[in-house]
Amino acid sequence: MNEPTVSPPLLAVRDLRVSYRTRAGTVPAVRGASLTVAAGETVALVGESGSGKSSVGLAVLGLLPDGTEPVSGSVELDGRNLVGLPERALRGVRGREIGFVPQDPKASLNPVQRVGAQVAEVLRIHGLERGRAAAARRARELLGEAGLPEPDRVAERFPHELSGGMCQRVLIAIALAGRPRLLIADEPTSALDVTVQRHLLDHLADVTRRAGTGLLLITHDLAVATERAERVAVMSDGRVVETGPSADVIGAPSHPYTRELVAAAPSLTAPPATPAAPDAEPLLTVENVRRVFRTRLPQGGRQVTTAVDGVSFTLPRGGSLGVVGESGSGKSTLAQLLLRLDRPDAGRIVLDGVDLTSVPAGRLRRLRRHVQPVFQDSYGSLDHTFTVAEAIAEPLRAFGVPGRARRVADLLDLVRLPAAAGARRPTELSGGQRQRVCIARALALTPRLLVLDEPVSALDVSVQARILTLLAELREELGLAYVFISHDLAVVRQVCDRVLVMRRGRAVEQGAVADVFSGPRHPYTQELLAAVPGGPRTVSEGASP
Amino acid sequence: MVTETEVAGEATSTSGTGTGTGTVSKTGAARGWARRVGRRPGLLLAVLYLVLVLGWTVAPGLFAGQDPLFTDPASGLVPPGAEHWFGTDNLGRDIYARVVHGTRVSLVAGLLAVGLALAVGVLLGTLAGYLGGWLDQLLMRVVEVLVVIPGLLLSLAVVSILGFGTTNVAIAVGIAGIPNFARVVRAEVLRIRGSAYVRAAVAGGSRTPAILRRHVLPNASPPVLVLAALDVGGAVLSISALSFLGYGAAPPAPELGAMVSAGRDYLTTAWWVTTFPGLAIALVVLATSRVARALERTGVPS
Numbered sequence: 001m002n003e004p005t006v007s008p009p010l011l012a013v014r015d016l017r018v019s020y021r022t023r024a025g026t027v028p029a030v031r032g033a034s035l036t037v038a039a040g041e042t043v044a045l046v047g048e049s050g051s052g053k054s055s056v057g058l059a060v061l062g063l064l065p066d067g068t069e070p071v072s073g074s075v076e077l078d079g080r081n082l083v084g085l086p087e088r089a090l091r092g093v094r095g096r097e098i099g100f101v102p103q104d105p106k107a108s109l110n111p112v113q114r115v116g117a118q119v120a121e122v123l124r125i126h127g128l129e130r131g132r133a134a135a136a137r138r139a140r141e142l143l144g145e146a147g148l149p150e151p152d153r154v155a156e157r158f159p160h161e162l163s164g165g166m167c168q169r170v171l172i173a174i175a176l177a178g179r180p181r182l183l184i185a186d187e188p189t190s191a192l193d194v195t196v197q198r199h200l201l202d203h204l205a206d207v208t209r210r211a212g213t214g215l216l217l218i219t220h221d222l223a224v225a226t227e228r229a230e231r232v233a234v235m236s237d238g239r240v241v242e243t244g245p246s247a248d249v250i251g252a253p254s255h256p257y258t259r260e261l262v263a264a265a266p267s268l269t270a271p272p273a274t275p276a277a278p279d280a281e282p283l284l285t286v287e288n289v290r291r292v293f294r295t296r297l298p299q300g301g302r303q304v305t306t307a308v309d310g311v312s313f314t315l316p317r318g319g320s321l322g323v324v325g326e327s328g329s330g331k332s333t334l335a336q337l338l339l340r341l342d343r344p345d346a347g348r349i350v351l352d353g354v355d356l357t358s359v360p361a362g363r364l365r366r367l368r369r370h371v372q373p374v375f376q377d378s379y380g381s382l383d384h385t386f387t388v389a390e391a392i393a394e395p396l397r398a399f400g401v402p403g404r405a406r407r408v409a410d411l412l413d414l415v416r417l418p419a420a421a422g423a424r425r426p427t428e429l430s431g432g433q434r435q436r437v438c439i440a441r442a443l444a445l446t447p448r449l450l451v452l453d454e455p456v457s458a459l460d461v462s463v464q465a466r467i468l469t470l471l472a473e474l475r476e477e478l479g480l481a482y483v484f485i486s487h488d489l490a491v492v493r494q495v496c497d498r499v500l501v502m503r504r505g506r507a508v509e510q511g512a513v514a515d516v517f518s519g520p521r522h523p524y525t526q527e528l529l530a531a532v533p534g535g536p537r538t539v540s541e542g543a544s545p
Numbered sequence: 546m547v548t549e550t551e552v553a554g555e556a557t558s559t560s561g562t563g564t565g566t567g568t569v570s571k572t573g574a575a576r577g578w579a580r581r582v583g584r585r586p587g588l589l590l591a592v593l594y595l596v597l598v599l600g601w602t603v604a605p606g607l608f609a610g611q612d613p614l615f616t617d618p619a620s621g622l623v624p625p626g627a628e629h630w631f632g633t634d635n636l637g638r639d640i641y642a643r644v645v646h647g648t649r650v651s652l653v654a655g656l657l658a659v660g661l662a663l664a665v666g667v668l669l670g671t672l673a674g675y676l677g678g679w680l681d682q683l684l685m686r687v688v689e690v691l692v693v694i695p696g697l698l699l700s701l702a703v704v705s706i707l708g709f710g711t712t713n714v715a716i717a718v719g720i721a722g723i724p725n726f727a728r729v730v731r732a733e734v735l736r737i738r739g740s741a742y743v744r745a746a747v748a749g750g751s752r753t754p755a756i757l758r759r760h761v762l763p764n765a766s767p768p769v770l771v772l773a774a775l776d777v778g779g780a781v782l783s784i785s786a787l788s789f790l791g792y793g794a795a796p797p798a799p800e801l802g803a804m805v806s807a808g809r810d811y812l813t814t815a816w817w818v819t820t821f822p823g824l825a826i827a828l829v830v831l832a833t834s835r836v837a838r839a840l841e842r843t844g845v846p847s
Contacts, residue, residue: 339748368750381741385763391742394759395749441745 008079009036010214011060011182016073018055018064026069029055031238033073037182037214042205044217044225044246046261047235048460053218056235057184059083060216061100062090077182096126099175099213101185101204105167105192109159115170116140116155122177139173146173147203165196169203176207183208186218193326193487198531201228220460222265223533226250234258264465266490268517268532273320273472275497275512280316283448283481284338287312289347291333307333308344309505315498317448320475320482322492322513324528325502331485334502335453338483339373340364351449369399372442376454378434382426388412388437389422395444411440415470432463436470443474453485468494489532493517501525582839591835594828602649609642613799622815632817634808640817643799644825650794651801652829654715655781661719662780663773666726671765673727674734675757685731688724696721697783704792711784711794718783722776729772733765774837778830785826801826 018030030052037043047053058064060075062082075082077097082090094100102108110118119139120132129135136155143151146169159167168188175183185204189197205228208215219225225232226246234242234249234257242255253259291308307330315321325331336342338349340356349356351370359367372395375381382391392411393404401407409419415436426434435455442450452471456464472495474480486492492499493513500510501522509522520526582588601608617637625632631640669688673681691699696718703717737743737760746756787793788802796803801822808818 339744341744341747365750365752368748371748373745373748375741375745377741381745383742383760383764385760394746394751398746398750398752398755438745441749445749 010039010041010078011035011037011216012074012076013056013060014074014076016056016059016071016075018052018059018071019069020065021067021069028238030059033235033238033240035233035240035243037216039181039214040209040212041231042208042215042217042229044219044229044232045235046219046222046225046232048220048261048462051235052238053235054186057100057186057216057218060184061094061098062087063094063100095122095178095180097178097180097182099178099180099183101168101171101175101183101188103187103190105164105171106159108171109167111159114156114158115162115167116143119143119155119170119173119177122174126178128178139177142173142177143170145207146170146176147199148173163196165192165200168192168200172200172204172207176211176213179211180213182214182216184216184218187220188217189224190220194489194531194533195326195527197224197533201533204228221533222250222261222461223267227533234261260462264462266461266465266468266488266494268490268493268529273493273495273497273513274476275319277316277318280318282314283317283319283352284315284483285348285350286314286338287348287350289334289337289344289349291330291337291342292345306505308337310347311500311502311505311507312347313500313507313510315449315481315483318475318479318481319498320484320496322496322499323483323485323502324487324489324492324499326487326528328504329502330505331502332453333505335373335451335483335485338449338451339371340368341373369395369445370447371449371451372445372447374435374438374442374450374452374455376458378431378438378458379426381438382434384426386426387422388417388424388426388429391426391437392422392441392444395441399445401445407444408440411444414443414474415440430463431459432467435459435467439467439470439474443478446478447480449481449483451483451485454487455484456491457486457488464491471495489517489529501528585839588835588839591832594832595836598648598652598829598832601645602652605645605649609639609645611639611642613638613642613646614797615639622811622818624815625817631821632815634804634818635811635815640804640821643804644801644821647799647801647804647822648825648829650711650799651781651784651788651826652777654711654718654784655777655829657712657715658719658722658780658784659773659776661716662722662726662776663769665719666723667730667762667765667769669723670727670730671734671757671761674731675738675753675761681731684727688727691721691724692728697786700783700787701790701792704787709792709795711788711798711800714784714787714793715780717787718780721783722780725776726769726772730765730769733768734761737761737764771837771841774840775834778833778837781833782826782830 013036014034016030016033017028019026019028033052033056035043035045045053045056055064059071060082062085064071071083073083077093082093109115116136116139119142120135123129123135123138129138140151140155143154148154148166148169154162154166162170188204189200192200201224204215207213217225217229226249229246231244232246232249233240234255236257242249242253242258249258250262253262288310289308290306290310293305293307295303295305297303311334313321323331323334333342337344340349344357347357351367354367356364356367389408392408396404396407408422412419412422417433417436417440421429421433426437429437456467459467468491471482475482482495484492484495496513498511499513499516500507501516501524502508503524509516509520509525516525517529520529582592615638619637620633621635621637623629623633629639629641631644633639669684673684699721700717703720704713707713707716743756743760746760785802788800789806791806793800793803804822805819808822811818
């Protein structure tokens with residue numbers, strides 16, 4: 001499997017250059033990228049947002065948007081240059097010779113057409129099946145091959161009736177319908193939970209190996225890349241800065257950017273965060289908290305969803321608790337309850353001896369200064385009509401704190417933002433800077449507890465690493481306690497000393513990070529840990545290539 | 546430790562997405578708007594006409610030298626010419642002067658109507674959207690009942706209760722316009738109420754009135770102001786219609802709708818008596834809706 005390929009490459013990209021025309025002039029996106037993919041080989045193209053990795057994929061497919069300067073360099077598929085080929089010829093290549101799996105599974109399917117018809121459409125466009133019935137039959141086979149259970153029934157569904165993972169499998173079926181020799185997958189699993197991601201990537205590896213398809217896997221996730229690809233190409237600022245076998249690139253990165261990327265990637269083997277002082281008294285005690293949502297169904301009747309189902313935990317002063325779980329596990333609802341933005345149906349939330357679930361509204365408002373939030377979406381967390389300084393000053397204003405300007409300047413300094421940032425609007429900042437502003441706002445009232453709901457999951461790894469470092473430093477400096485909600489186990493390990501695993505509203509396991517990560521007791525925790533790309537695997541699972 | 550240079554590095558790596566999706570800065574929006582007006586002759590004409598009408602509204606005497614009420618039966622029904630640009634009516638009143646003053650009355654009444662609809666609609670929509678619960682249910686059911694009744698019919702009913710007169714007509718038209726505003730405002734408020742920045746403000750201890758004033762209203766205002774601009778034309782049309790039907794000011798006062806109505810008797814012999822006030826109504830409506838549509842597309846330059 002890992003023998004070096006001697007045959008000429010299936011895909012050879014040489015010195016590719018792509019520039020976009022914008023109002024501000026021509027902006028180069030790709031400035032000389034070269035890479036090869038052999039038949040049956042998986043090559044990962046890794047880079048952060050804006051590195052040009054998606055532009056490479058689109059250039060190979062000839063799908064660059066309007067307003068792109070003519071591409072220079074060459075894209076050779078089996079020795080035939082695709083650059084400059086007329087659109088008609090490219091249409092024959094796309095789908096037939098190169099399949100494409102896009103990033104956003106929900107947005108990439110036609111919402112008003114049944115998924116079976118969408119697969120059949122590809123077959124008929126390329127003349128692979130004549131006649132509706134034959135195409136529909138073949139479409140169902142393809143859906144089955146893509147790993148969808150009961151393909152006959154799934155084919156009759158609309159995209160909104162399927163989960164994100166199932167939609168992505170439909171897209172894989174579409175991409176493979178024309179039996180292409182090369183598959184380009186642009187962040188195929190970034191929007192999915194880790195366990196779903198793992199199944200999908202396993203499946204992609206399986207089908208490409210069986211059919212001898214070359215796979216160009218575009219991803220921001222170094223762990224996914226090194227785990228799934230034989231070779232890795234690292235992109236930075238429009239250039240491929242390093243190429244080589246996966247093990248070499250991650251084990252001994254030669255380019256400084258790759259070294260930075262490897263260092264920034266949180267790992268399951270790094271030492272966990274320092275625990276709170278063992279004799280620290282409890283700051284927050286959560287007892288049997290429950291939250292039930294009742295929704296009226298369009299066809300009548302009611303649906304009762306228990307989002308949080310009897311969760312209990314204790315957080316000591318200065319402690320840091322990670323809450324992990326996949327989408328729909330109730331972890332964000334738990335955050336809303338802790339922040340008392342929502343009211344639990346049962347249970348108690350006791351902060352410093354005061355039960356937050358039973359205090360009157362006025363008292364609750366005064367108590368809010370002790371518990372402050374940081375949300376995932378820093379863009380949506382800041383009102384765009386406010387300047388940065390106004391946003392940070394808002395809680396100070398709410399409590400009538402004097403000397404706001406000086407305090408804002410101190411807070412900007414605390415989150416390592418230049419003082420000049422105060423006058424800017426949130427839209428003028430990068431994602432990492434905006435998240436720093438949100439942290440500064442959360443710290444304005446010198447709270448005892450921060451509830452962080454996926455604070456770094458929208459950020460690139462290097463930015464993520466800096467925010468995590470900042471959070472660790474602030475915790476030390478200010479003696480803060482954290483409830484840190486994340487889907488990413490590696491991130492939790494870096495910030496938290498204790499962890500609580502949620503599944504379907506229940507806390508299935510909790511304990512010290514070191515214990516849970518090295519010896520998970522609950523099967524779900526074991527599955528979650530095993531699904532982490534690049535994570536430690538048990539012997540039986542280590543057999544996969 | 547994170548140094549400033551590293552933070553600056555974050556800015557360059559994602560600045561493309563940061564500025565691309567954001568709202569354009571104020572001066573940028575205004576400049577873009579000026580460019581847009583210059584590129585579109587129709588829009589340019591509409592803006593120029595509205596500037597002219599604004600002049601008529603502020604200082605009618607400056608644009609029309611003659612008294613709109615001055616009668617001179619001896620020179621009745623004079624066709625348009627050098628002395629009377631738009632001709633005279635059956636009582637010898639100068640139609641141009643009456644159109645200038647009439648447009649002023651119609652526009653002021655239209656703005657009053659929209660102002661009323663805006664104020665009450667924003668209040669109801671904000672309360673319903675932000676407080677929710679039974680209040681939302683109650684207010685929105687009432688609003689839906691009002692939506693079911695055709696606007697002009699509703700205005701007719703209201704003006705029959707209030708009595709005749711331009712102000713009452715404006716109030717009646719304004720009341721008919723409330724449901725639209727209430728619904729749009731409520732939808733915007735619902736969107737904003739669910740946003741992360743409002744949740745952060747609640748968690749930060751901000752009181753509800755402060756949140757409404759500082760977050761909800763500023764963020765809800767752009768689409769509402771566009772709707773208001775769109776509604777001015779419709780309000781002028783409704784007011785003119787009611788005035789045409791005789792619900793407006795008493796006869797000697799110049800009102801476009803009433804002028805159209807009065808001139809009907811002379812349509813075959815003196816076309817100008819009806820045509821010019823009619824054109825004035827049409828132009829005000831077209832110009833305001835043209836400008837409002839441009840605002841809708843580019844956003845309100847504030």
